[in-house]
Amino acid sequence: MIGSRSTWALTLVTAACVLLTLDITIVNVALPAIRNDLGSGLAGLQWVINAYTLVFASVLLTAGSLADSAGRRRVFTGGLAVFTLASLACGLAPSTVALNVFRAVQGLGGAFAFAPAMAIIAGSYGGAARTRAIAIFGAATMGAGALGPLAGGVLVETLGWRSMFLINVPLGAALLWLALRRLEADPPAGRVRVDVIGVLTLTTGVAAVTLALLQGASQGWSSTATLAQAGAGVLALAVFVVSQARGAHPLLDLSLFRIRSFTGAAVSALLVRLVGFGLMAYLVLFLSAGYSYDAFDVGLRLLGMSAPLMAGGLAAVRLGARVPPGGLIAAGFVVSAAGLAALTAADAGGSWARLLPGLVLLGFGLGLVSTPGMTVVMSVVPPSRTGTASGVIQSFLPLGTTLGTAVFGLMFSAHLHAATGAAPALAGLDAGTRERIAGALEAGRIDAVAAAVPAPLGETAAAFGRDAIAGALSLLGVVAAALAVAGALLGALLIRRGDLLHTGEEKTPASRQATPDTA
Incomplete structure (x- = not known):
């Protein structure tokens, strides 16, 4: 074009x-x-x-x-x-x-x-x-x-x-x-190959690892759920790497x-x-x-x-x-x-x-x-x-x-x-109340922090x-x-x-490996 x-x-x-x-x-x-x-x-x-x-x-x-x-x-x-x-x-x-x-x-x-x-x-x-x-x-x-x-x-x-x-x-x-x-219209499509194993393992691996990171704090980092999510993600990503190295159409x-x-x-x-x-x-x-x-x-x-x-x-x-x-x-x-x-x-x-x-x-x-x-x-x-x-x-x-x-x-x-948990301004509050305050802060809810404590402590808790x-x-x-x-x-x-000097050349990574500018 x-x-x-x-x-x-x-x-x-x-x-x-x-x-x-x-x-x-x-x-x-x-x-x-x-x-x-x-x-x-x-x-x-x-x-x-x-x-x-x-x-x-x-x-x-x-x-x-x-x-x-x-x-x-x-x-x-x-x-x-x-x-x-x-x-x-x-x-x-x-x-x-x-x-x-x-x-x-x-x-x-x-x-x-x-x-x-x-x-x-x-x-x-x-x-x-x-x-x-x-x-x-x-x-x-x-x-x-x-x-x-x-x-x-x-x-x-x-x-x-x-x-x-x-x-x-x-x-x-x-x-x-x-x-x-x-x-510009595409030329007629030839045979379309999809690496099904690669798609499934990559998607599963990234999703599972991220889920473990997102949910770890609430589930507990040593909990069965978090360890299972992280383990499944790492295993899936390992399978993905192996499949990409050995596959005919990775x-x-x-x-x-x-x-x-x-x-x-x-x-x-x-x-x-x-x-x-x-x-x-x-x-x-x-x-x-x-x-x-x-x-x-x-x-x-x-x-x-x-x-x-x-x-x-x-x-x-x-x-x-x-x-x-x-x-x-x-x-x-x-x-x-x-x-x-x-x-x-x-x-x-x-x-x-x-x-x-x-x-x-x-x-x-x-x-x-x-x-x-x-x-x-x-x-x-x-x-x-x-x-x-x-x-x-x-x-x-x-x-x-x-x-x-x-x-x-x-x-x-x-x-x-x-x-x-360590704030002097919240001294005297029970563990459950402190946990509710921490949860409110995670979502940016300063109003909920003030509401979680007795009225006289409201502004002090909000400032904290x-x-x-x-x-x-x-x-x-x-x-x-x-x-x-x-x-x-x-x-x-x-x-x-x-490396940029080779722009547009039909070289393979293997052939580039022989040049002094590549790994």
Whole structure:
């Protein structure tokens, strides 16, 4: 495709993926409204986010592989149709359980639409134009993720939380109609092979491990249920790796990871979402509980992160021609680490503006990391495998969000329970009352904390609760900063500019192994 067809491909695919990415973060600011309307604890609220991202991440590899054989436009438009219909169901959901089920279906459709996105763009452009197009796509989708809280805040405050899903229906239908008219038709599909064992073991493994992380605190970390979930997940993932190494038509070609730059970009994609968007839900809870902000106010203040994020993405596009991608990714992680460390300034009794320097640094750093990673992945594999490569990198993005939400949720919960159990301000309260207070804090319910104690202690308990949430956010900031530093080291060590010199060549990973720039 050339000329206007290339422009249409970039515009439609990017617009669709912006919509899909918004759905990962847009719900963060709506969690209090969903909680009040449908009723749910921390675990239920986490699944409003994770039901989408978990399925999204688990299915992306399948979708990417299928796109290479069945046709990229077919997979893209089919996924967009499922996503649009599931959005309607989410907007009409009568309960938290129903909402989470429909969110999972939404994630399924989103995965099939997202997986072939970069491959469609890569097939529409060549040379430097392709690099710029992928960079635009990366900056737009990452920026959409950061703008999600503001967009969600506007919709929640004006039309209610259900509007966040219902708005997808006309937008998704319009994009689907245009895609069927404007995207280049797929060639006739040959024999479509699906690695059934790979699909089942990967999905089961990721889901079971994440479930153990999410439910471990409530079930008990040494309980039979948690150990069974974790064990089943590890076993399924082990079977997945073995099946991919031995299968004739594997879902994931493990030889791709012999390309050092490919591995570095994939790990960077996982870490950038883990430290950025994995932390988002708890930052939103802090702003909501610590300052009593509504959804719009939270989203407005998170512009301090989203605007610099888009600026960082644009800066990465400009710097890409002069700075090696590994160096750019390392620099972005270092800037992000500085911003995350600054979150230790979180103080429910002071001004939210104390967080602003950290948010600005975090956003700009995330923008610097995201764009070059996508360009690297599409530049180090032969054109015939861009669908699979796109599926790999795209699956690592939501997987990072899911793992971050789960792991940080574990730490967030543990800190609140420990603080509640040792708080002098709650001295004299029985263990059951303290447990109820900790549970209320997990969901950001400062009002429930005050209601759980005798009236004279209400304000004291509420002040303690806000401080405890601030302390939990500070802890998460320190841990996330350490992970960002690790990302900087990996980016500098693994991603090599020489790999990009082979762009467009039909070389196998094995042949690349002989070059001095690959692992």
